[in-house]
Amino acid sequence: MASKVNLKRVILHIGRHKSGTSSIQHCLNRNVDLLSAAGILYPKHGRGGRVAHHDIAKALNPKLQQIQINPTQIAEKILVERQKEEHTIIISSEAFQNICDLVNVKEFLKALGPENITIICYFREHLDYAIAAYRQFIHAQTIYQPFGAYLSGKFESQKNLIENWKNYGDMKLKWFDHQSLENNDVVVDFLKTANLNIKLPSLRVNPSIGGDLLFLKLLHNYQGNELLDYNQLSSISTIAPEWSRPFQVDDCTASKIRSRSEYNSSVADAIGREPYLKSFAEYELPPSRDIDHQLLSYLEANHNFSLDKQLKQQILLGAFNNLMDCQALSIT
Template sequence: MKRIILHVGRHKSGTTSLQASFWENRNLFLSKGILYPESSRRENAHHLFAEALHPKRVRENGLANVENEDVIRNLINEIESSSCQTVLISSEAFQNCTPTDVKHIFRNYDVSIIFYIREQVGYLESAYLQEVQATNYHESIERFEEERFFVDYYKFYKSWEKEFNNGNVIVRAFEKSKLKNGDIVDDFFETVIFPLTDGEFQYKKPQYDGFLRNASLKGIYIPFKLRLNTTIKIHKPCLYQTLGILSDEIDENSTVISEYLKYKVNNDYRESNFNLSEELGLDFNFFFNRSSKVYYHSHSDISPSEFLNLLRQLIARDERCSYLLRELYSYELIDENEHFKFIFSDNLILDSLKFIYLNTAKQQRRLFSELETSDGSFRIKKEKFNPQTDFLSIFFENEKNSVPLRLMNGA
């Protein structure tokens, strides 16, 4: 019977680094009798396979039908056709699957489960900042914790242990002091891969930190992205990547988690963590965040000028992000018989503006008083505005000496 090593995450525990190393060493694995399948992958991991087993899809389509889908069959067929007796499969999306369904799919194999866990306070912060960075989420971390953060490790462990038996579920601590060489890749190879082969061997490592791969938002970029998220609908990869790079360059040792929230999270999971520690012999103190970071008020407001300056820095670093200017500082020009109607983009909220000017060849005319409070739009008689040459500009509040920002016609 072939053996399957199923790496099921968890999220925010070095999975990107691990999966990059798995893919980088797939040919070396083959020479050692270990298959890292090419089928059912997205990037370096088997996310497509795991997502096909999401409980919602299984409920809607039935497990028997899901089992016959190409994304499932292709990977199983690759396993069967390979001469390798050991198979490594990896996706943190498995943590959302029902272990009973996973067991059914792999019922003809000897399966071992492995996952890494990190203390919940650090997990919460990392998950929250990832959500803010990657999506348009703009709520507080307190609300995120209340509505989206459910990390009962003991319950998670028992759900897998029930289906795959004690000893076939391996739990490792994702903390530098507890990882081999302080590195997630070294830890996995030395504790999981090497015992499957005839001894240690040289392997390739990804060209980045093997403990934390994805650069998270830091410092002023947190309130910047939170404000940005209230309006933009399009999140291009360049935005995510560039914000990560800029944040990584900041010498910022801060946290978005208050002492109260830290206490709440530790207290909520104290019993669960104790039970897991007792059953697996883990260090119970591992679960208590010992960060040296100082408290950072992530939701202190960012001024319009600070926001615009950061946006300009973002575009200067990667001009592909210039699409944000049109989304944030533009207007739609509508022809209404004798008038032009100007409708601002949603982010041009009135309370952040000091003046709006109409700029023509002959004059610069202040228009703020002409805004209609109902929708933030205004009208100008056609003889007073030439769409080909004239334009609008704005000053933000409390910026007497600032250079106005020219608005773009987004129509």
């Protein structure tokens, strides 16, 4: 049965993907008791034992419904968790960004019955977002796709997403870059943006693979083979900075990529500020000349992993240097 004390606020954190969501969610999950003591509930329902409310977001998405769901019942299960009559509820999932028809979201929020609703969404700058998402895409599966093909049809105007969601609460939009984040820390910034007067220990999670590690995973995807599992790759990426770095896109090509999309302009119009445009020209386009002596040697020594001698020789001779096909991106 729901608490008799009125619910003051619901804070919906809807993403976006690769914009600090995992860091925020892990921090909230690790500090549920501290949050509760401050009158803030981060519900267990809808998280399936994990850190984010992906199950709620998927259940409220009409396109993903296999059976009819009742948004009111989801809300009631969350309200039951208000054992300390918390005044604020935080719900977080980047899967909310995939909902185009918000009819179930509307019913869900109405059933929660808060006095105020805050919707928070972070946006990574277009090319920075595309590169981060591509690295995650290669990391998480065995599909091969060059970067140019991956870009096609993605990262377009965000106007519809913003227009849809702003009708359901006080929408706070932020750029996810070092010039925008409070103390250059997305957790600190999230708490400030949400107007929550509480301090939580920050942490960085969900590292992306990069450099030679990204190249090796891409090569195995290209050949239809497994490299190592997701968690192993994540762990390895933290060992050396060069194994988690972005890849090179020269400034001219970067400008052309950005000019082909209305992503940045649509978000800038809503936020009222242009994004910081990071240069990726300083990075290396893998594989590096040291891949054999660094990454391959490390994998052989620590993961009982070795490449076929002929394949290794092909790598060292540059046979796979164009797997990402970044040069093709400059062709208009």
